[in-house]
């Protein structure tokens with residue numbers, strides 16, 4: 001029997017309160033309105049940003065809500081005036097929309113899109129309402145325009161892209177955030193060139209994806225900096241040449257900045273923060289080469305945190321910039337990433353260190369901090 005136009009009962013993980021485990025329960029998902037798409041998510045993974053928002057550190061974090069933004073699935077139904085996807089299409093949800101019509105999209109200068117960002121940040125659909133409620137009838141908010149921690153979710157049509165159905169959905173879901181963010185930060189936002197030296201702070205999925213992008217560009221040195229030694233085993237797989245643990249590998253009071261400058265004859269061409277720690281962001285900037293080094297902030301820092309450095313660092317030619325979703329325009333460029341993955345030039349499967357049934361989602365949050373874990377992919381069918 002067709003579910004089109006009807007509310008659907010869906011398995012979901014509800015974030016009722018900051019700092020508390022998610023509650024796995026059935027919720028009700030309303031049908032999509034005009035310019036909306038209802039997706040049956042098949043695979044979703046947990047990104048550090050989900051944990052950040054659940055912790056209560058996100059100034060935009062609102063509860064109760066359905067978190068999750070690395071997800072892939074199949075379109076169940078579409079609302080009026082949706083022309084870009086149709087029922088049955090395999091899709092990836094996009095937290096960075098692409099409308100193609102707004103000032104941002106038309107600028108050619110950024111992948112940020114203004115079409116749905118304001119309502120997305122408030123946890124509602126573009127018409128200001130939610131498609132989710134629990135069985136008590138209480139409204140549940142959306143998250144990052146995706147809410148992939150519900151088997152059925154509703155997104156704006158500008159926040160979803162159809163993909164080659166031959167791509168496995170468990171791999172495609174990682175292109176919804178972590179892999180695309182890091183890879184794009186290296187090849188698009190920073191535009192690393194052959195021979196450049198690169199240091200990456202934080203060797204999680206995002207940081208290792210930066211390494212992968214830097215290697216693809218022919219960087220001569222790719223240094224991973226991480227306080228977790230268990231991540232060292234991934235360095236060669238994703239193209240890094242060196243691994244430094246600042247808690248163990250510094251001698252005689254040397255700082256990580258001094259160590260990196262010593263390793264690179266004066267500093268790095270590019271550095272990337274993939275930790276969200278503002279002190280690390282400062283180190284990343286100050287490890288850049290005088291005159292031209294560029295430091296890219298990718299990590300998301302908690303509410304109230306601010307970055308600082310001596311302005312002299314910038315006066316003397318270092319550049320501080322940031323990158324969201326790797327500078328990638330999701331609807332225009334996802335197809336190319338999927339093609340690269342299918343042709344073997346973009347590693348994605350290698351980031352899947354754990355697989356779990358969706359109902360084990362709270363364990364997947366624990367996995368994020370466990371030793372050598374990169375991504376846990378959750379399966380709704382188990």
Ligand SMILES: NC(=O)C1=CN([C@@H]2O[C@H](COP(=O)(O)OP(=O)(O)OC[C@H]3O[C@@H](n4cnc5c(N)ncnc54)[C@H](OP(=O)(O)O)[C@@H]3O)[C@@H](O)[C@H]2O)C=CC1
Pocket residue numbers: 047048049052177178181201202203204205206207225226227228231274275276277280297298299300301323324325326368369370371374
């Ligand atoms: N700008 C954007 O578009 C996006 C930003 N993000 C952000 O990027 C960051 C990375 O995400 P993700 O890869 O999923 O996160 P992970 O938690 O998987 O990886 C972060 C890594 O950094 C390590 N780390 C923590 N503190 C330090 C430190 N002081 N020095 C060096 N290494 C450190 C962690 O070690 P340990 O294992 O011990 O914790 C871990 O290995 C997060 O802040 C996330 O919110 C993510 C996606 C998109």
Ligand SMILES: N[C@@H](CCC(=O)N[C@@H](CSC=O)C(=O)NCC(=O)O)C(=O)O
Pocket residue numbers: 047049050058059060061096112117177300301303324325
């Ligand atoms: N709500 C947070 C902002 C978090 C943030 O910076 N998000 C990144 C993506 S993180 C993905 O895992 C991003 O793309 N930002 C651009 C945007 O428009 O949100 C806060 O307010 O701190």
Ligand SMILES: [Zn+2]
Pocket residue numbers: 047048049050069070177178
């Ligand atoms: Zn993410």
Ligand SMILES: [Zn+2]
Pocket residue numbers: 097098099100101102103104105106112113114115
């Ligand atoms: Zn736009």
